[in-house]
Amino acid sequence: MKLHRIYALVTRYLYLYRRSLPRMMEIFYWPFLDLVIWGFITVYLMKFQGQIPGAVTFFIGALILWDILFRSQQGVTISFLEEIWARNLMNLFASPLKPSEFLAATMVMSILKVMAVSVVMVVCAGLFYSYNIFVLGLWLIPFVLNLVLTGWIIGVLTTALIMRFGQEAEVLAWSMVFLFQPISCVFYPMEVLPGWLQVIAWANPAAHVFEGMRAVLSTSAEPITHLGWATGLNLVLLGLVIAVFHWMFELCRERGLLVRIGE
């Protein structure tokens, strides 16, 4: 893997953000709007504090962490879509660039996006709702890292599918992650899911993170087991989706699809 190629792609994506209002909105406007809506819901729920203890902490904390996962996924998938929209895949893959370097560049973009969005959300949550995400303490670090990895898993899988099925599948860039939301148990505990769905949800690394978050907030328990499962599942699934991406890439080269995406 050559760093200068990854740097080249990251530079290219940053050039795009420099003079594009819609792209900047993706980082600032939508996360802000999410926070405002969920913040008001939380303010309303605070009237029933007795029934839902720690509602503010649960909901706004969960929202910020969910947005980290979402933006992490978008960082990977939207970068690929940028190449489709620009019809630039031929220029890229007729160069010495390797598919793994391309993926690495999208992951770097994902980290940059997550950092920008996190700052916006944490600052806004503090200003408007006096909410401090750092109430999670040092556990916040492994939680965030695991959610970024889960975002990459969904992002790489979505990218592989768009590469294979073409631009018609680009709606997956925004919808795929929401397929995982119900089984991520973002805003409710795992126990509310039916038994059969719990089995599926436990295979989702994000569910372990959100369960861990609730454990820290409600009982101050140490979520070691949840984090162990989340990390293990993330590593296995990430390896798997990267293999799928490479397989799809070769299939697209074989069928001539790589140069036809976006036509």
Added chain:
Amino acid sequence: MSIPVLRVQHLVKRFGEFVAVNDISFDIRPGEILGLLGPNGAGKTTTIQMLLGVVTPTAGSIQMFGLDLAVHREEILQRVNFSSTYVAMPQALTVEENLWVIARLYGLSQTQERVDDIVKRLEMEEFRHKVTRKLSSGQSTRLGLAKAFLTEPKILFLDEPTASLDPDIAQKIRSFLKEERRSSGLSVLYSSHNMHEMEEMSDRIIFLQRGKIVAEGTAQEIVARFGQADLEEVFVKLAREK
């Protein structure tokens, strides 16, 4: 005779039942310009896409610099580039930003000097800070060529490089190409529908029809073999043959 920089042997590409390229073999020697002629759908673009490693051949082999493309893709593509009228550069970036990205992608040193040099040589100074989507088609074509020459390739694939240029700029581009070939020993695979340009530029020509090579030689040899007045008449005759 010098060792070929590019050797294609029994290259085949099938998409399901459709045979796009049907068992073609050819060489390009150092410093040679090989013309690739053929009607639309003859397999020219698919051939170039296979040579650039973006489409996998069904059968056959591609060797460049004595290395197999299937095995040494990264090493080979570092020394190869292409320009096509039909493949634009990213529209949201300026001309200079696009060139910087390409320079970094290929790991070039002295980037600013190289970018300045290619911008000057292709007379792009007046629009170097312009966003690519605002370029005229001729300016876009020059950007594509600048991208290709920036990396100082040893083999260049050009797909209709002067298609959207006015005669003055087109002539300058042809002179530029000849000068590059003379000074750096650049080898070129040149596809065009402009027969006069093909005769002027190519040392040899291969004519593709329905995925097969149906004629090969210098322009004069091909014209003589088919008993026509010029290359354009040969093209029309071959393109209309069933």
